[in-house]
Structure formats: C-alpha cells, structure tokens
Amino acid sequence: MIEVKDLCFTYPTGVEALKGITLTIDDGEFLAIMGQNGAGKTTLVKHFNGLLKPTKGEVVVDGVTTGEVSVAQLARKVGFVFQNPDHQLFCETVEEEVAFALRNFGFEENAIKKRVDWALNLLDITQYRQTSPFMLSGGERKRVALASVLAWDPQVVILDEPTIGQDHQQKEKLRQFIVQLNAQKKTVIVVTHDVEFVAECNPRVVLMTEGKILAEGPAEEILTNQKLVAQASIVPPQITQIFLGLSDFGLPTNVIDVHEARRILLDILEGAS
Amino acid sequence: MAVIKTRDLTYTYPGATKASIKDVSITIEKGEFVVLTGPSGCGKTTLCRCFNGLIPLFYGGKLEGEVVVAGCKVVEHSIYELARHVGLVFQNPENQLFALSVEKDVAFGLENLAVSRDEMRKRVDWALQITGIEDLSERSPHELSGGQQQRVAIACVLAMQPDVMILDEPTSFLDPVGAQKIFEVINELNKELGITVILVEHRLDLASKYANHVIVMDEGKVVLDGEPRGVFNSEKARLIGVGVPKATRLYQILGENGIRLGRVPVTSEEAASLLREVLKRD
Ligand SMILES: Nc1ncnc2c1ncn2[C@@H]1O[C@H](COP(=O)(O)OP(=O)(O)OP(=O)(O)O)[C@@H](O)[C@H]1O
Ligand SMILES: Nc1ncnc2c1ncn2[C@@H]1O[C@H](COP(=O)(O)OP(=O)(O)OP(=O)(O)O)[C@@H](O)[C@H]1O
Ligand SMILES: [Mg+2]
Ligand SMILES: [Mg+2]
Numbered sequence: 001m002i003e004v005k006d007l008c009f010t011y012p013t014g015v016e017a018l019k020g021i022t023l024t025i026d027d028g029e030f031l032a033i034m035g036q037n038g039a040g041k042t043t044l045v046k047h048f049n050g051l052l053k054p055t056k057g058e059v060v061v062d063g064v065t066t067g068e069v070s071v072a073q074l075a076r077k078v079g080f081v082f083q084n085p086d087h088q089l090f091c092e093t094v095e096e097e098v099a100f101a102l103r104n105f106g107f108e109e110n111a112i113k114k115r116v117d118w119a120l121n122l123l124d125i126t127q128y129r130q131t132s133p134f135m136l137s138g139g140e141r142k143r144v145a146l147a148s149v150l151a152w153d154p155q156v157v158i159l160d161e162p163t164i165g166q167d168h169q170q171k172e173k174l175r176q177f178i179v180q181l182n183a184q185k186k187t188v189i190v191v192t193h194d195v196e197f198v199a200e201c202n203p204r205v206v207l208m209t210e211g212k213i214l215a216e217g218p219a220e221e222i223l224t225n226q227k228l229v230a231q232a233s234i235v236p237p238q239i240t241q242i243f244l245g246l247s248d249f250g251l252p253t254n255v256i257d258v259h260e261a262r263r264i265l266l267d268i269l270e271g272a273s
Numbered sequence: 274m275a276v277i278k279t280r281d282l283t284y285t286y287p288g289a290t291k292a293s294i295k296d297v298s299i300t301i302e303k304g305e306f307v308v309l310t311g312p313s314g315c316g317k318t319t320l321c322r323c324f325n326g327l328i329p330l331f332y333g334g335k336l337e338g339e340v341v342v343a344g345c346k347v348v349e350h351s352i353y354e355l356a357r358h359v360g361l362v363f364q365n366p367e368n369q370l371f372a373l374s375v376e377k378d379v380a381f382g383l384e385n386l387a388v389s390r391d392e393m394r395k396r397v398d399w400a401l402q403i404t405g406i407e408d409l410s411e412r413s414p415h416e417l418s419g420g421q422q423q424r425v426a427i428a429c430v431l432a433m434q435p436d437v438m439i440l441d442e443p444t445s446f447l448d449p450v451g452a453q454k455i456f457e458v459i460n461e462l463n464k465e466l467g468i469t470v471i472l473v474e475h476r477l478d479l480a481s482k483y484a485n486h487v488i489v490m491d492e493g494k495v496v497l498d499g500e501p502r503g504v505f506n507s508e509k510a511r512l513i514g515v516g517v518p519k520a521t522r523l524y525q526i527l528g529e530n531g532i533r534l535g536r537v538p539v540t541s542e543e544a545a546s547l548l549r550e551v552l553k554r555d
Contacts, residue, residue, distance in 0.1 A: 013416055036448045037420025083419045083446070084367060135286065138364040138442070139313030139475075161419070164445040165364070167312040167475050168516030193420075193448050196478055196519065235449035238478045238519035238541045245545030249552050258519055262526045265548070269532055269555055 001026055002048055002156070002187070006057035009043055017043040019211035020057070027155075028185040030178060032198050032219065035208035036233035041191045042083055044208070045158050048189065049078040061156070076105055079154030083161045083191070085145035089133040094125060097133055098148045105152055119151035122177065124170065139165030146174075156187040163194045175201050199223060199237035199256040207232040224254040276437055276469045277301040277324060281338035284319060284328055293319045295493040296338070303436075304467045306460065306483050308474055308501070311490035312514055317473045318364055320490070321439050323347065324471070326355040343436050357386065360435035362443045364473070366426035370414035375406060375425050378414055382433045400432035403458050405451065419446040427455060434462070439471045444479070452479055459483070478518045481505070482540045489515055502537040520544035 002025040009018040017040045025031055033041050046052040047059045050066040050073075059066045061078060082088045091097040098119050102112045120126040123143040128136060133144050142165050149157065163171050171194075178188050178201065192198060198205065198219050205222040207214040215228050222228060224240050236244070243255045251268070255261050282297040294316040301307055309317050322328040326347050329336045340347045343358035360382070363369045372378040379400055383393045401407045404424040409417065414425055423446040430438060438459065444452035460483045462468045474480045481487075487504040489497035491513050497504045504510055505517045506525070520538040524547075527534065534551065538544035 011416070013412075015416075037424070037446070037451055038418045042418060084365065086365060086367070135289070137314045137318060143313075161446065165313055165442060165475070167514055169514035170313055171516070193446070193452070194476065195449055196476065196516075230450075233448040233450035235453060235479075238544075239523065241541035242520065242523070242544045242548065245541065246548055246552070249549075258522055258526060261523055262530065265527065265532070266530055269551065 001062060003060040004044075004047070004057070005060070007044070007047060007054050007059060008056035009040075009047070009052060010055045011043075017211055021211075021213055023206065023213065023216075025187060025189065027187055028182055030182050030188045030201065030203040031190070031206060032201070032203045033189065033191045033206045033208060034193065034195075034198065034232060034234060035214065039208040039232075040211045041208055042160055045080070045160060045189060045191055048156065048158055049080045050074045051080070075101075076152070077154060078156045078158065079149035079152065080158045081145050081149050081160060081162060083164075085133075085141040088145045088148070089141060092132055093130050094120070094133055094136075094144050094147075095129045097144055098151050101148060101152050107152075115151045115153075119147040122150065122173075123147040124173070137165070139167070139170070142166065143170070150177075154186075156189070157181060158189045158191075160191045161193070162190060163192060163197050171197055171200075193234075195223065195234060195237050199239065202256065207234075209233075220254050220256050223256055274303045275300045275341075276303040276305075277340075277342050277471075279323070279338065279340045282320075282323060282340055283337045284323060285335045286319075286332060287334045289334070293493055294323070294490075297490075297493075297495050298338075299488060299495055299498060301469060301471065301486070303469055304463070305486045306463050306470045306472070307486045307488060308472050308477070308480055308484040309488045309490070310474055310477065310515055311496075313475075315490040316493045317490060318441055321361060321441050321471070321473065324437070324439055325359040325361045326350060326352040327361075353385070356382070356433075356435075358435055359437045359439065360430035360433050362426050362430045362438075362440040364441040364445075366419075366423040366446065367415075369426045369429065370422060373413060374411055375414055375417075375428075376401070376410040378425055379428045379432050382429055386433060396432045396434070400428040403431065404428040404455065420448060420451065423447055424451070424455075431458065431462070434466065434468065437469045437471065438462070439473075441473045442475065443472070444474075444476075449479070456480055456483055475516055477505070477516055478520075481518050489513065501539055505539065506537045 004021050004023040007021040010016045050071045053067045098116045099112050125143050181188050202219045205219045206216045237256050239261050243253050247253050278300050280298050283292050284294050285292045323340050330352050370378050379397050406424045463470045484501050487501045505521045520541050524534050534547040
C-alpha cells in the first residue's frame with residue numbers, strides 16, 4: 001500500500017510543484033494519473049520510489065517512510081519507468097540493459113537469462129538483443145526501458161507515459177499485461193495523457209491540476225464528466241464525445257468503451273425494428 | 274506542385290544489417306496536410322530525417338534512390354541550407370533543446386534566417402504565446418516538465434515558419450487540450466500560409482480530421498498512400514494494427530452487425546451526425 005499524506009514539494013529553483021497531496025493506493029490497484037502539463041504528475045510519482053523526498057508531508061510505501069530510506073532500498077519493490085527512456089538507458093546492448101538491474105539485485109545467472117528472454121519477448125524486442133539501445137526507434141527504446149524494469153518483477157510498477165511511441169498493437173499488449181499484473185496483486189500506476197488508452201483500460205483515475213488533486217474515481221465516471229475533464233485539460237474519449245452528441249435521444253452519456261457503445265446502439269436499433 | 278518527391282528511397286544506418294526504409298516512392302504536394310503512421314519501428318522517423326538532410330549528412334550510412342525537397346536534391350545541400358525550407362520537431366523534444374533559456378532556444382533558429390530584429394521579436398512572442406509557454410520564457414529548458422519541453426520544441430519550429438513543417442509525434446507529451454490546440458495552430462498555418470505539414474502520429478483520434486493525405490508504413494515500406502477515409506477503413510490498415518480513430522472503429526463494428534452508416538466517419542462529430550440519421554429513421 002502507498003500512502004501519501006499532505007505532500008508538498010518545491011524544486012531548488014523555487015517552483016512549487018506539489019501543494020498538499022493526500023492519496024492512498026491499495027495493493028493490486030490499477031491507477032492512472034492524468035492532468036495538464038506541469039500539473040506535478042511526474043514529480044508526484046518520483047516520490048513513490050524515493051527519487052524525490054517530500055519538502056513537507058510524507059509518503060509511506062508498505063510501511064516504509066520514503067524520506068528515511070535510500071532509493072536503492074526501495075528499488076527492488078518499486079520499479080519506475082521514466083517518461084523519457086533516454087534518462088534510463090545506458091548499456092551497450094539491449095540485453096545488457098535488461099540484465100543490469102537483475103545482476104544488481106543478485107539474481108543467479110540462470111534466472112537472469114530466463115527473465116531477460118521473457119522480458120524481451122513480452123516487449124517484442126528479442127530481435128534487438130545485441131543492438132545498442134541508441135540505435136533503436138523512439139517506441140522501441142521505450143519498450144527497452146519497460147523491459148528492463150518489468151524483468152525484475154517489482155511489487156509496484158510505475159509507468160510514466162508508457163504508451164508514447166507505441167502503436168495500437170503494442171498498447172493492447174501492454175494493457176493485457178497490466179491486467180495480468182493486477183491479477184497477481186501487483187500495483188500498477190500509470191501517468192498518461194493517452195485518453196483512449198485509459199478508456200480501454202478503465203482504471204481508477206486521479207486528475208491533477210496545478211500541484212493538487214482535482215478529482216478521483218473510476219475512469220468511466222471521471223472521463224465522462226465534461227466539467228472535470230476540461231479543468232484538467234483533457235478531452236473526453238471519442239466514444240464519449242459521440243454519445244454526448246446523441247444525448248437528446250435518451251442515450252447514456254457515460255460510455256467510454258467501443259463495445260459497450262455497440263451494445264447500446266444495437267439494443268435500441270434492433271428493439272425498434 | 275510537389276514539394277517533396279522521393280524515388281526508390283532506401284536507407285541503411287551505419288552498422289545496421291538491414292535497410293530501415295525500402296524503395297519509398299512518394300509525392301507530397303505543396304500545401305498538403307499529411308499524416309504519416311505505422312507500427313513502432315516501421316521507419317517513420319528515418320523517413321523524416323531524409324527530408325531535412327540529417328540523413329545522410331549527420332547519420333552517415335547508405336542512402337540509395339532520390340529525395341527532392343522544395344526543389345533541392347537533399348544530398349547536394351547542407352543541413353543548414355535545408356533548414357531554410359524544412360523544420361523538424363524531434364520525436365524526443367529534449368534532443369532539440371540546448372540554450373540557457375526557453376526564449377533563447379526559440380530565437381535560435383531565427384538567427385540563422387536573417388529576419389529583422391523586429392520580426393524576430395514578433396515571431397518569438399507569437400510562438401511562445403501560441404504554445405502556452407510565455408510564463409516559462411526565462412526558465413531553463415532542462416528544468417521543465419516533459420510536456421512543457423515539447424511545447425518549446427514546437428515553438429522553435431513554428432517561429433521559423435518553414436515551407437515544410439515536419440512534426441514527429443509532436444504531442445506525445447502534451448495534455449489532450451494542448452495537443453488539440455497545437456493541431457489547430459498547425460492547421461491554420463497550413464490553410465492560411467500554405468505551409469506543408471507532415472505529421473507523424475500513432476494517436477489518430479485527434480489528428481485525422483485535419484489530414485487530406487495519409488501515408489502508412491510497415492517494415493520500412495509504404496503500404497498505404499491516399500485519402501484518409503479510404504486508408505483508415507481499409508482491411509490492410511487494420512491488419513497492420515494502425516490505431517484507427519474510435520469513430521471509424523465503431524462504424525466498422527456496427528457494419529459487422531448489419532447497421533450501415535452513410536459514410537466512413539473519422540471524427541466524433543461525423544459519427545454522431547451519421548448515427549442521428551440512423552436513430553431518427555427508426
Ligand atoms: N528539474 C526541475 N527543476 C525545476 N522545476 C521543475 C523540474 N522538473 C519539473 N519542474 C516544474 O515542476 C512542475 C511540475 O512538473 P512535472 O514534471 O511534475 O509535471 P507533469 O505533470 O509531469 O507534466 P507533463 O505532463 O508535462 O509531464 C512544472 O511547473 C515544472 O516546470
Ligand atoms: N540510429 C540508428 N541506427 C541504426 N538503426 C536505427 C537507428 N534509428 C532507428 N533504427 C532502426 O531503424 C528502424 C526504423 O526506425 P525509426 O526510428 O524510423 O522507426 P519509427 O517508425 O519512427 O518508430 P517509432 O514509432 O517507434 O518512433 C527500426 O528498426 C530501428 O531499430
Ligand atoms: Mg511528466
Ligand atoms: Mg519514430
């Protein structure tokens with residue numbers, strides 16, 4: 001469990017990025033943090049693995065107060081994939097990159113090999129095993145960054161903008177994998193602007209604006225609330241927009257999923273004829 | 274008039290075992306708004322690098338075939354000369370920012386264009402304002418959030434108002450309202466100043482309505498090249514895994530269930546109005 005209590009954070013430059021955040025994230029939860037640029041999303045999640053320490057307030061991860069331990073102590077438990085993969089990648093080959101943390105955590109060579117194979121396959125980058133991460137496309141680099149964290153199977157996974165550079169198929173694979181993690185009681189926290197991805201996943205959503213939490217709740221409630229969405233600089237999913245445009249036909253307006261949309265429309269049209 | 278024309282363009286990065294783009298022959302007319310899409314790793318960024326001369330001048334490697342941009346054969350010109358005609362917003366905004374302040378970064382490109390100081394001031398202010406970063410003008414680009422950095426990278430290229438503007442996933446870090454605003458600005462520049470736009474995108478829900486030409490790549494090759502509705506609704510686009518707009522997807526799913534809408538919608542407004550007709554009929 002992650003407990004954030006009245007968290008404030010000010011950068012050395014004087015920018016007040018977090019202004020009193022209180023939030024509880026349960027084990028096995030799937031949470032999406034959304035909101036306008038500069039709202040403080042990245043700053044907030046960097047507190048969950050101790051990369052940043054609170055200026056005021058506290059963050060407790062599984063009973064451990066992050067201000068009192070080093071990043072290394074939290075690392076095994078909390079995996080973090082950066083918004084920009086270039087901040088994370090430094091090895092000569094993709095394989096070494098993915099094996100790096102495993103070696104650090106003292107896994108046996110046999111286990112390392114198995115986990116590297118598994119992660120490369122999961123992220124569809126096996127063919128780049130011996131390639132330098134810097135000779136890959138943007139989306140491929142992001143997947144190497146994802147593989148290098150998922151390989152060690154942390155209890156909490158934090159993904160800052162995981163869908164950047166990913167095509168539809170890769171996103172769908174990622175979604176299915178997150179569902180699997182949740183089934184194993186792993187906590188997944190995603191920071192994202194990708195409304196359509198969130199609509200497909202339907203997680204709990206936390207909306208942030210200007211260093212504060214604006215609202216939280218199930219995706220289908222939050223993303224279909226026009227007022228909240230506008231305040232957080234978000235646009236409702238396309239399916240929601242379509243249904244908002246049909247509200248005078250008495251159709252529900254809290255629809256985010258294309259298959260639910262089909263069900264509702266078929267019911268009406270087939271019922272009528 | 275064609276502003277970009279390639280013929281059998283094939284390129285292999287130094288040390289790579291296979292070509293990253295293969296036999297690409299495309300024509301982009303002046304004033305078009307092009308969306309370039311396709312699976313991760315299919316060669317979109319590589320193709321963009323051929324348009325502003327980064328390939329082959331910066332990356333080296335082996336370039337075969339021909340690429341002409343704004344009347345210049347790319348291999349015969351310097352990156353600096355090409356920059357007068359072509360502006361590129363990098364996929365990773367951080368790689369584009371290097372000055373000490375946001376404002377200096379945005380002004381940098383203009384200094385090479387020999388515009389007057391007055392004009393320069395005007396364009397920098399305009400670009401900062403239109404990307405919503407006036408308040409950050411004195412900040413260091415390296416102490417900004419991801420989306421703020423991307424806004425700076427976009428402002429740099431907007432300020433230059435080049436003949437051809439190439440944007441490589443320019444909104445991947447932007448909040449959706451910010452992304453929409455940027456697309457609208459680009460659309461205005463396209464319609465009013467006739468600037469040719471090439472937009473690389475995976476998230477087609479937001480961008481498609483502006484495009485009048487869509488190019489889909491797969492494994493280094495151009496596999497679809499045409500008008501948006503036809504491309505998005507094609508079986509091939511679905512097989513390759515192009516993330517067609519949800520409005521188009523709904524049209525397809527309803528079609529499979531025997532409900533035909535009048536035409537292929539790309540935006541939510543179009544889908545809603547087509548659905549109104551069907552709902553009214555019943
Ligand atoms: N290294 C830094 N030094 C100083 N200020 C920073 C730094 N990083 C971020 N900031 C500022 O802190 C605030 C919050 O930034 P943060 O990166 O948390 O935003 P975000 O919600 O992740 O935004 P985005 O959606 O653009 O990634 C912004 O005003 C930003 O300019
Ligand atoms: N600098 C490089 N050196 C060698 N190979 C490269 C380099 N950059 C990219 N590649 C390879 O070229 C191919 C095309 O990459 P490119 O960056 O053009 O893809 P992309 O379509 O832009 O993908 P994405 O959507 O993930 O950004 C990929 O297989 C990639 O691994
Ligand atoms: Mg961020
Ligand atoms: Mg790319």
